[in-house]
Amino acid sequence: MAKGQETTVQQIVSSHYVNDKGVIHAYPDDEKSEYLSESIGLYMQYLLQINDEQEFRKQVEILQNQFLVKVDDRYFVPWRVYENAKVNALIDDIRIAAVLDQAAQTFNEPDFGALAKQIRLPIESQQHQEGIAVDYYDWSYGLAGKRVTLSYLIEELTINTDSFNLLKLEKDQLFFPEYYDFEKERYMASDEVHMIDQLLIAINRFDQDIRSPEFDSWLLAEWEERGMLAGRFNRETGTPTVEYESLAVYYYLWQYLERIGKPELAKExxxxxxxxxxxxxxxxxxxxxxxxxxxxxxxx
Structure with missing residues (x-):
């Protein structure tokens, strides 16, 4: 996978994905592309996975210096920087806080745990509806969002376990609704489904001991027939609406197949x-x- 002399992921990131302040941008060699809290959270997750303490500590410094914003006595992580964003993203905050807690143990660094607590505090105290964590909190208006995206309800959401009840749908179905709307008091589903969302919801359900037999049957049949998984599908027909494949889709497909006891398919x-x-x-x-x-x- 080497490109020139770049033989590690860290070298590729340093050469192609960061600006002069070390902040990750979305597309390689394009400093005008977005700078997302999602990116730093995922990179920290990877660095912890490979036990790179030195680079992990650098990313924590970047998180504190470039992302963390103080409002009154609270801190929040905007979902993107350089755009004056006043809202956070639940999934990104959960991921960052969880990896900081894990790193606090792995690298014997209590400060990481303290930072994780700072990031979680607003979710606990204000980012919820009816006691359930929601997608974001708008710091400019002091208002919590009115919906929760089901793919955001990852196992690491330990501070708001009531949210997991939304994963218990009334009936088994081929594809899952994407989110729950608190104003309309119902689940909302799009005509075209994104497989990253669908696989994440299936994983989240599995992690809460909720099985998805209809989705599993469709998924296994689709894989057996095509040997690949497109990025999007029609909700009603279960047929692909695009031709492209996504590496992130395959990551979550691999994770899900491992969970449901299909290791050989996960290798495929x-x-x-x-x-x-x-x-x-x-x-x-x-x-x-x-x-x-x-x-x-x-x-x-």
Missing amino acids: AFKQAELVIGEEVPGELHFFDFIHYQMMVAAQ
């Missing part, structure tokens, strides 16, 4: 991801796809 998903990425790294890969693929590689 990894091999398909290898074919998709080809020889050119990073090429034009969005950081989200790039780092998910690298996390999958590191786990093999």
Whole structure:
């Protein structure tokens, strides 16, 4: 996977994905692309996975100096920087706080745990509806969002376990609704489904001991027939609406297949991801796809 003399993921990130302040941008060699809290959270997750304490500490400094914003006596992580964003993103905050807690143990650094607590505090105290964590909190208006995205309800959401009840849908179905709307008091579903969302929801349900037999049957049949998984599908027909494949889709497919006891198919998903990425790294890969693929590689 080497490109020139860049033989590690860290070297590729340093050469192609960061600006002069070390902040990760979305697309390689494009400093005008977005700078997302999602990216630093995923990179920290990868660095902890490979036990790179030195680079992890650098990312914590970047998080504190470039992302963390103080409002009154609270801190929040805007979902993107350099855009004067006044809202956070639940999934990114959970991921960052969880990896900081894990790193506090792995690297014997209590300050990481203290930072994780700071990031979680607003979610506990104000970012909820009816006691359930919601997608974001708007710090400019002091208002919590009115919906929760089901793919955000990852196992690490330990501070708001009532939220997991939303994963218990009234009936088994091929595809899951994307989010719950508190104003309309019902689940909302799009006509076209994104497989990253669907696989994440299936994983979240599995982690809460909720099985998804209809989705599983469709998924296994789709894989057996095509040997690949497209990025989007029609909700009603279960047929692909796009031709492209996504490395992040294969990461979550690999994770889900491992969970449901299909390790051989999980290996096939990894091999398909290898074919998709080809020889050119990073090429034009969005950081989200790039780092998910690298996390999958590191786990093999």
